[in-house]
Each structure stands twice: as C-alpha cells, then as structure tokens.
Amino acid sequence: xxxxxxAALNLSGQSARQMAVRxxxxxxxxxxxxxxxxxxxxxxxxxxxxxAYVVTSTGIAWNLSPVGKVQPKPWQEE
Amino acid sequence: xxxxxxxxxxxxxxxxxxxFHxxxxxxxxxxxxxxxPSRDIRIKLCTFFPPCIFLFVILSSLSSCLRKTMxxxxxxxxxxxxxxxxxxxxxxxxxxxxxxxHVGVTEQADMSVPLYCDRLDTPLPDRPYKDxxxxxxxxLKQKEKGPWNSLSKEEKLTLYRMMFNETYAEMKKPTGEWxxxxxxxxxxxxxxxxxxxxQTHYVYPPQPxxxxxxxxxMQVKRMLDMRVNPVEGFSAKWDYEKGQWK
Numbered sequence: 406x407x408x409x410x411x412a413a414l415n416l417s418g419q420s421a422r423q424m425a426v427r428x429x430x431x432x433x434x435x436x437x438x439x440x441x442x443x444x445x446x447x448x449x450x451x452x453x454x455x456x457a458y459v460v461t462s463t464g465i466a467w468n469l470s471p472v473g474k475v476q477p478k479p480w481q482e483e
Numbered sequence: 484x485x486x487x488x489x490x491x492x493x494x495x496x497x498x499x500x501x502x503f504h505x506x507x508x509x510x511x512x513x514x515x516x517x518x519x520p521s522r523d524i525r526i527k528l529c530t531f532f533p534p535c536i537f538l539f540v541i542l543s544s545l546s547s548c549l550r551k552t553m554x555x556x557x558x559x560x561x562x563x564x565x566x567x568x569x570x571x572x573x574x575x576x577x578x579x580x581x582x583x584x585h586v587g588v589t590e591q592a593d594m595s596v597p598l599y600c601d602r603l604d605t606p607l608p609d610r611p612y613k614d615x616x617x618x619x620x621x622x623l624k625q626k627e628k629g630p631w632n633s634l635s636k637e638e639k640l641t642l643y644r645m646m647f648n649e650t651y652a653e654m655k656k657p658t659g660e661w662x663x664x665x666x667x668x669x670x671x672x673x674x675x676x677x678x679x680x681x682q683t684h685y686v687y688p689p690q691p692x693x694x695x696x697x698x699x700x701m702q703v704k705r706m707l708d709m710r711v712n713p714v715e716g717f718s719a720k721w722d723y724e725k726g727q728w729k
Contacts, residue, residue, distance in 0.1 A: 434658045441662030448669030455676035463683045466694045472720050473728045477704030478697065 601649045613645045620645060 459465070592598065597609030616624065620641075626634065627642055634642070643650075692698055711717045722729045 434656070434660075437659040437663050441659040441666070444666030445662040445669070446666075448666035448673065452669040452673035452676065455673045455680070459676050459679050459683075463680060464690070465683060466690060468694075471699060471703050472717065475696075475700055475703045477707055478700035480701035480705050 599648065601647075601654055603651070603654055608647075611646045612648045616645070 460467075599608045599610055599612050602608075613620065623638060623642060623645075626638070631639075693702070707718055707721050707723075713719055720729050721727075
C-alpha cells in the first residue's frame with residue numbers, strides 16, 4: 406500500500422527530474438505571461454455567467470425577506 | 484438562507500383546502516417518493532465536487548510558496564503533481580518515459596554530481612552554470628585570475644553569465660502565475676455552478692407550495708394582520724395607515 410502511494414505520488418519521476426534540472430518551473434513563466442490574462446478573463450466570465458443564470462433563472466428559492474418587496478394579498482375566505 | 488428548491492417537474496396532484504381559520508392545511512398525494520435511492524446517490528456525488536476548488540487553491544498556493552524555500556522535496560513533489568496534472572502537454576514525453584526505460588530516451592540529470600540551480604536562497608550554487616568551456620572562455624577565465632580592473636564591461640558580463648544562468652533580478656521577476664491560478668479558481672467555481680444547475684434539475688425535490696408568489700403574498704398579509712413583531716421587526720416596517728411598506 407505504501408509502495409502504491411509512493412508510486413502514485415511520483416508517477417512519472419517528473420518531480421525528481423524537476424529537482425535535478427532545477428528549472429524555475431515546469432509551467433514556465435512564458436506560459437503564464439502568455440496565457441494567464443486570457444485564462445483569468447475566461448474563467449471569471451464563465452463563473453459569473455453560470456452563477457448569474459443559476460441565481461436568477463433556475464427557480465431556486467432564496468427566501469429573501471418580503472419586507473419592501475411583496476405586496477400583501479387578502480387571505481381570508483369570506 | 485439557502486433553501487434550494489425547484490419548480491415542480493414531476494406531476495403532483497394537490498388538493499388544496501384553503502381553510503385559513505386554522506393554519507392552512509393541504510392534502511398532498513404525490514406520485515413520487517421523497518427520497519428515491521437515485522437521488523441519494525446524486526446528492527452524495529454532488530457534495531464531493533466543491534472540495535476540488537479548495538484542493539486546487541491549496542495546491543497552487545503551496546507550490547508557488549514552497550518553490551522559493553528550502554523544502555525541495557515537497558515542493559518538487561507538489562509542483563510535479565500540479566504540473567503533471569496540467570502541464571503534461573508541455574513537458575517532454577521522452578523525459579517522462581525515461582523512468583519506464585522505454586526506447587528513445589533523453590538523458591536524465593545525474594543526481595550524483597553537484598548540480599546548478601537558480602534559487603533565491605542559494606546565492607552560490609554547487610557548480611558554475613557553464614562547466615564545459617570553449618577555448619575563448621578558458622582564456623577569459625585565465626584573464627580573470629589577474630587584476631579585475633583590466634577586464635572590460637563585456638568581459639565581466641560574460642564571466643558572470645558563465646558562472647550564473649539568471650541574475651537575481653531575473654529570478655525575482657514576477658511571473659503572472661497568479662492570473663493562471665485565479666483563472667483556474669474561477670473555472671472550478673463556475674463548474675460548481677453547473678453542478679448546482681444539474682442538481683436543480685435532477686436532484687432537488689419539488690418545491691413546496693408555500694414558496695409560490697401568491698402564497699407568500701397571502702402569508703405576508705396574515706402576518707401583518709397578526710401584528711407579527713410589531714415593535715422592531717416585521718410589522719414595524721409596515722405603515723398601517725397608508726397601507727404600504729415604510
């Protein structure tokens with residue numbers, strides 16, 4: 406079981422090689438400089454779009470306070 | 484205040500007896516049971532998903548800060564985990580295959596000799612960056628043994644670059660990694676929103692009728708008639724003379 410976990414964590418030996426080569430990072434700085442801004446914008450847009458839809462249009466009851474929002478309606482049967 | 488419910492998708496047969504002298508009583512005859520087994524399984528599956536976000540945040544923050552300290556092993560491990568997850572496309576597959584002993588393998592770094600590293604906490608690495616020197620480099624190294632005033636600026640820079648790969652300024656250069664991290668965070672939060680969306684359609688039970696707008700309006704009027712919390716609370720916010728909210 407221990408050997409399995411050890412192997413699972415160091416599956417390809419890539420982490421050991423990363424130490425050996427001692428690069429700055431495997432996800433190099435050029436990657437973040439090049440793809441970082443579009444990833445950020447895309448992620449934020451996707452997140453806001455999905456959650457805006459979920460919050461407003463799925464029919465989830467958020468149970469907000471009726472004060473100031475709901476107009477009373479007669480309830481008694483005459 | 485998250486009561487998550489959904490508008491009825493399954494067929495219900497309701498018989499409403501609106502006798503409001505006592506609290507309203509309704510008779511429901513529902514064609515579907517409340518906790519079907521498949522719904523239980525879906526609930527269990529869906530609660531597993533939000534931890535993915537926390538995992539991603541923690542792993543990315545850990546790897547970025549550990550990279551700069553002396554904790555080589557954990558940093559390498561975690562960075563390896565991360566980069567293996569997302570950077571498999573960018574790392575050379577041949578170096579990955581080396582550990583499996585496949586044919587066509589690139590050379591692996593020899594861990595038994597001193598290695599060079601660009602680290603903020605290691606100003607003098609174990610060996611110079613360039614250890615195989617050309618003839619011109621060799622002659623420059625000989626000149627270095629003499630007085631340094633005789634070296635020109637370019638020679639000094641060449642000698643520096645022979646000894647080191649990156650300057651401290653270059654090492655400390657901001658990476659913009661945070662943009663990728665936040666992008667990933669937002670992506671997984673968005674994915675969680677999709678999971679919630681799926682849940683509203685497949686998991687949530689039909690919404691009780693007490694959430695309908697008409698019921699809520701009648702309930703508000705009844706609460707105002709009963710003078711619920713008249714001092715500082717609910718009815719205190721209703722103007723009884725004008726018949727409107729204050």
